[in-house]
Amino acid sequence: MRIVVTGASGNIGSALVEWLTARPEIRDVVGIARGVPDRRDVDWRAVDIGAPGAEDALTAAFAGADAVVHLAWHIVAGHDRAAQARTNLTGSANVLTALLRARVPHLVHLSSGAVYSRGDDDTRVTEDWPRRGVPGSSYSQDKVAVEDLLDRAEREHPALRVARIRPLAVIQPAAARDLARLAMGRSAPLAPIVGRLPLLPLPPRAITQVVAAQDVADLIGRVLLAGATGAFNVTDEPAMRAPVLARLMGGRHVPVSRATLRGLLDVTWRLRLHPLDASWADLLLDSPLLDCTRARTELGWHPRHDGRLTLLATRRAVRAATPRSTGYQKVP
Template sequence: MRIAVVGASGNIGTALLRALQADGRQHEVIGVVRRPPPPEPPYDAVLWHALDIADPVAPERLAAIVAGVDVVVNLAWGFQPSHDPAYLERVGVGGTRAVLDAVRTAGVGHLVHMSSVGTYSPARSGQRVTEDYPRDGIPSSPYSQHKAAAERLLDRAERDAGEDLLIARMRPGLVLQRAAGSSLLRYGLPALVPAAVLRWLPLLPLDQQFCVPVVHSDDVADAIVRVVEQRAGGAFNLSAEPSIGRREVAAALGAKAVQLPAKVLRGAADLAWRLHLQPLDPGWIDLAFGVPLLDTTRARDVLGWAPTVDARRALGELIEGMRDRDATASPVLRRRSTREQLTDLLTVGPITRRRKS
């Protein structure tokens, strides 16, 4: 098959490239990213095109790139600069619109879109939902609102295209792998904080109500490959067991959990974010305490999918990857350098304001 992957060099994209090259598969893969990676595994067997999906000319250029492919997989999304939500909306929602326009123009009949547990409306702590649960997102989370808005674009596209376009929506929980360690450090820790701090964290201040679904990147990639090769459509929840709560996070960090009410944590995160002392907007706290757990029955029944990595192991891999600053050759997953971050902070400003991440 000829497969175009938009956003092919990030966390999920890197895992997908590994999966598409496994078991003697002979797929032709076209990668569309803002900054193509160097020709090292698993990026060396891909025909790369440089394109910023937020660019106004993206639909026209992308249509030419995907002409003649069997399926387009859209993984493109932005997480920084968190102080520029309008730009993040142009990447996530506008990028989804660009992909849909390109797919229609090129006459591609199958689209696989990377959605998220974040597309779902708030739920009770520990509540498990199927794919028909309301999809209005967490109101105070820009990420969640953008994911929900992107899915509304898919709804309209399905109605307009009818049988001419089959759309699959992947809705994973938090997607983790070791190789994403440095990348998530850049997004989650202030520039001045070294990765080594994660080895000496004595306490984990977190509300006991914390409970989120988690899945390994390789298992998400496996689900996408199954959707592509089976030409499947519809929505698919993806997560592993058990759900991850405060106890599991504390165990993975080797820290002692202490009660900190979510409201207090949010207030501290909000103040630190507004002062540019940490890069995550407070909506991520609301997301962490508002998303449901996921019923994955449909993925198991329709795709024959099941996670191969349990959630505790996926979390442990990620934390080890963060401690070791694990990385790949991709610009997105490159190794975190405190010196580089400090240089960028002094020359081009904090990551929360700049578009280089």
Template structure:
């Protein structure tokens, strides 16, 4: 099977390349920054393409059996292309290219973030409205993606479209990327090895996670079956603040979300912290999802539970894990290296308002 993957150097893209090795697969990766041919990136062919300003070349998609669209600016730095240019414009360019090239299969990475909030402990199915969370640009972007895919499926029924709606996706190799999103450059990785370090979280937080390898397996199954439509992806169990603290070896310090949001916004504005408070809003308001369809229709079963996922990710943060791609590069070791990449005084990452 000949597959073209956008965002192939990212968290899920890297896991997918690891999985689709072997003579049965021919993978072409599209990326803004082409990685060196090492590790997972060695088996793919590569095409440099910045979807924020350019469409995938028609000749790359011609004769492809499927396109897997994973490119998405999740928490871009201030120096990166604007989120809307990559996410909205880039997706439209990919969809137009799929039609021009006559590609019969599209697998698109959406998110549970597209769903509207639900009662805190209710599990929602794929029929729950995809109106998004008002206070999160990431969520609103995924909701717009769903509307775009609705219109695409209606106008081009000859293209079979699968929408993956995973919860938070982690793996050890993504620790560098996500660490740059979550941790202030002033915080060394060694702090995470301190016994019982304080971890401020609100009591009502509940978190679903899934391993990047398990999301990649769902993509593989979608490519090999007739399945189309949306499908939720999440592992068990749901984690609470005390669970997170235990798995990180930390001490849970209860703190109201409004207080954490106010402090986070102040630190984000001056560039001391990369995390925008919109992410806290999303973590609080995103619903829990039911994965019956994935298991019964797609035949998907996660190989990693949420405790394994978080433990591996925490180990990656402490060990500065990463890959050869710029997207998943290890977090810089020295504080001055980290500060040089994100000079304080202005936001280091784009707003999620």
């Protein structure tokens, strides 16, 4: 199989490349990235998917592929929403156009659990949960918009096989610097100095899940080998409430209201202390927990990592400023 991966040098992309290059069924791996890493077992192509003319470069890169995995995404708008939309919306449209031109039969798109409408605190939603996203969150609404684009493509091109992978927060110690940069922006160089959050202000009802990038890569790989279609939730266990999150981040939970959390984020975002605007509070509080039954039963996937250990190891990697390819324990 010849597999092309957009965003192949990123957090999930790097884990997926490791998975793909270790499989005898995968003949060629083509990596699309804006900056080309020094790795010779991958055919790297330097392409900015949102740039004018990107469709032509992508079409050439997709030629002869059995599948395209679309991971490239501008996660945090920061203070430049236009740049985010250029990658997420224009870039995804360019990827789809190029894929259809090159007659690639299978598209695996990295979507998100953020496409789902709000659920009850402890309700785990399956892939048929309403898909309206979190209002006000550019990250969520871009994910919804691209899934809508894929819906249209499936109706107009019935031979095209489309799979959608829906995680929540994807982390790994090896990506500690990049994750710190996403969350802290220009303050990221302070991350190794701080290394912990002595106080974590969160509403008492806050609960979330994380997943190791390697577990997401394993699910994507299984989807590719099976030629699977449709949506697949993916997350590690257990779900974590605010006091547990605080302990894992090295501090103490301070109960606050949603309005207070949004206000804190808004003020510090306006002061440009970090790139996370107030909508990230809504994303945390309104994204429902995920049920991964379909991935388990249809593809034999199961999580290999404990979310708590992955989060703890990632925080320690940030503090040490020495990201590692391993650093958490695998669950037997």
